[in-house]
Amino acid sequence: MVAPPVGFSDDPSNDIPIRPADNPTVGDRIFRVICVASASVALVIIAATAIFLLNKSRPALAKTGVWHFFTASVWNAAVGDFGVLGLVIGTITIATIALIVAVPLAVGMALFVNEYAPPRIGRTLTAVIDLLAAVPSLIFGMWGYFAFKNHLIPVSRWISDHLVAIPFFRLSNATGKPDFTGSSMIAGLVVGMMIVPIITSVSRDVMARVPREQCEGALALGGSRWAMIRDVILPYGKSGVVGATMLGFGRALGETVAVALVLQNISYQANPHIVQHGAGSIAANIFLRFGEASPLELSALVASGVALMALTFTVGFAARRVVARTTRFS
Amino acid sequence: MSFDQFEREVATQDPSLEDWNGLPPIVAAEPDSWSSGLIAREIAKVPVPSTQPMPGTSLGSGSPATLAATDVSAWFGSRKVLQRCSLRMEARQVTALIGPSGCGKSTFLRILNRMHEVIRVAKVAGSVELDGVDIYGRELSVTQVRMRIGMVFQKPNPFPAMSIRENVLAGLKLSGTKSTDRDALVEECLTRAGLWTEVKDRLNEGGMSLSGGQQQRLCIARSLAVRPRVLLMDEPCSALDPISTRVVEETIQQIADDITIVIVTHNMQQAQRVSHQCAFFLVEEQGVPGRIVEAGATDHLFNQPSDERTLAYVTGRFG
Incomplete structure (x- = not known):
């Protein structure tokens, strides 16, 4: 046998790219099969759900027409006329109000726990928040219901009296004594209380992962604690905070019982007067109507569920795009 | 990130962190027999005075200053790690x-x-004066102190969400300092840090796109941009290859005319190459705090040290 030449050779005969063969052990093979099976089952369930929902919603969509169903604001079970635009807008309104209240509270809380709280209190709060995030949001909803339902009415009245400059806070031109119960704002605030723990928990976790040397670098340059948070921690944690917000938004969109309790009855028209009675949400509508619905209305409720799912996906993808576009150097 | 977390780790003595802080490997909560007569100051509680310029200096002057530490002791919790160092x-x-x-x-x-006090359980005693002004006193706020006395860390830490240019200017942004000609400042600082020719065409790329050695020089440039009078360097080359190390050492020698430099190093050759004077720290036996065994001109310390332990260390017989 000829010894291989030292150094490198120009002989191209052995210089063919190959991928070395993988020789998995029995354990590897078994585990691989388990993983593939799990993934397949999960995907099949999701696909089956989607097909089932679409199938179930066909009668109502066929009756009203798909375009009408998604662009009209009407719910008349007696004649079988359905349109969910008003409900979709109502759902987004409530969820947006919830986020406007919840995100600043949650991020402030997360920063307090991470950066300002004395260690022992911070550790305790972290544990408490993580536990609260796992508590069914209905519990907060019940509290919010009793705390907000009546006590917020004077607040709503004050807002409508003093913040007339902002269109959303104006009252409608309808005559008679304005009714401040069952408004988007009260529902949004209740939902906001429900999603604070989950947003706090996730964003705190992300912002606690900022490498220590990054923070020290900022402090060593003469940055104050606030400057460090602004220029290092928030940019680092941005995608995580947005992710936490989307998680909260998803929950807010789907909040059912608490919203139904607050609203009492559903307005199928979009209502720009958010402090006044008259608001709707897809989930609450499904909850309130489900029991007594005719087969056709049931089909319409399922179709509105499809609309809710599509809404969640759209918002989620939009948020991911925004994060991807504004995140630099990665 | 969370300093609390770190604190917890210090408290539970995670051995992997000892090196990072230069802590002795032994934990025993010592009764502070050494601290009699010394009052451990709760640094974090010192109120921050309103912005008040330091007498005789302005930000732009950038003249080197003398730093004098007197009887400095340090604790983590109740554990004393540094004993009356001057x-x-x-x-x-x-x-x-x-x-x-x-x-x-x-x-x-x-x-x-x-920066010691960033860890919440940390305490100090003694005094540190920058040209006669107590940096722990009321005359200077913490942020003013850190702008005048900059620091380069062991691990290069450019800010990942900022471009190279923004990294250089980060100190101005963080401290809310105005600057008239930012482009000139960026060029000047990068030039002094020996990085300008390598990055002048890619100033808007991310700071993390650089190699480790370049990142460390970017961190030096970043420190220079706030015009410090003293620059502290904590093993700045320990994560770098020999060529990058040499470039950083050349940078140190170039800026030493304008800025007082204090460098921690494990590399004896480096200490001999770059320093004029040296201080030898030692934990004399396990469990006692570290102290300065000998300090003086570098030549003297390496060639005819007065203490035999210094001799043993600089000649590589232990450590």
């Missing part, structure tokens, strides 16, 4: 702090610009 770090001189791991030299360095 050292004068003269203007226009490079001072090297040497000694085996865990002898307190990094802690000493971090006390010099009030």
Whole structure:
């Protein structure tokens, strides 16, 4: 046998790219099969759900027409006329109000726990928040219901009296004594209380992962604690905070019982007067109507569920795009 | 990130973190027999005075200053890690702090610009004066101290969400300092840090796109941009290859005329190459705090040290 030449050779005969063969052990093979099976089952369930929902919603969509169903604001079970635009807008309104209240509270809380709280209190709060995030949001909803339902009415009245400059806070031109119960704002605030723990928990976790040397670098340059948070921690944690917000938004969109309790009855028209009675949400509508619905209305409720799912996906993808576009150097 | 977390780790003595802070490997909560007569100051509680310029200096002057530490002791919780260290770090001189791991030299360095107190359980005693002004006194706020006394860390830490240019200017943004000609400042600082020719065409790329050695020089440039009078360097080359190390050392020698430099290093050759004076730190036996065994001109310390332990260390017989 000829010894291989030292150094490198120009002989191209052995210089063919190959991928070395993988020789998995029995354990590897078994585990691989388990993983593939799990993934397949999960995907099949999701696909089956989607097909089932679409199938179930066909009668109502066929009756009203798909375009009408998604662009009209009407719910008349007696004649079988359905349109969910008003409900979709109502759902987004409530969820947006919830986020406007919840995100600043949650991020402030997360920063307090991470950066300002004395260690022992911070550790305790972290544990408490993580536990609260796992508590069914209905519990907060019940509290919010009793705390907000009546006590917020004077607040709503004050807002409508003093913040007339902002269109959303104006009252409608309808005559008679304005009714401040069952408004988007009260529902949004209740939902906001429900999603604070989950947003706090996730964003705190992300912002606690900022490498220590990054923070020290900022402090060593003469940055104050606030400057460090602004220029290092928030940019680092941005995608995580947005992710936490989307998680909260998803929950807010789907909040059912608490919203139904607050609203009492559903307005199928979009209502720009958010402090006044008259608001709707897809989930609450499904909850309130489900029991007594005719087969056709049931089909319409399922179709509105499809609309809710599509809404969640759209918002989620939009948020991911925004994060991807504004995140630099990665 | 969470300093609390770190604190917890210090408290539970995660051994992997000892090196980072230069802590001695032994934990026993010592009764502070050494601290009699010394009052441990709760640094974090010192109120921050309103912006008040330091007498005789302005931000733009950038003249080197003398840093004088007197009877500096340090604690983590109840554990004392540094015992009454005094050292004068003269203007226009490079001072090297040497000694085996865990002898307190990094802690000493971090006390010099009030970074030690970032860890909540940390306490100090003694005084540190910058041209006669107590940096722990009421005359200067913490942020003013850190702008005047900059720091370069062991691991290069450019800000990942900022471009190279923004990294250089980060100190101005963080401290809310105005600057008229930012482009000129960026060029000047990158040039002094020996990085300008390598990055001048890619200033808007991310700071993390650079190699480790370049990142460390970017961090030096970033420190220079706030015009410090003293620059503290905590093993700045320990994560770098020999060529990058050489470039950083050349940078140190070039800026030493304008800025007082204090450098912690484990590399004896580096200490000899770059420093004019040296301080040798040592933990004399397990469980006692580190102290300065010997300090003086580098030549003297390496060639005819007065203490036999210094001789043993600089000749590589231990540590």
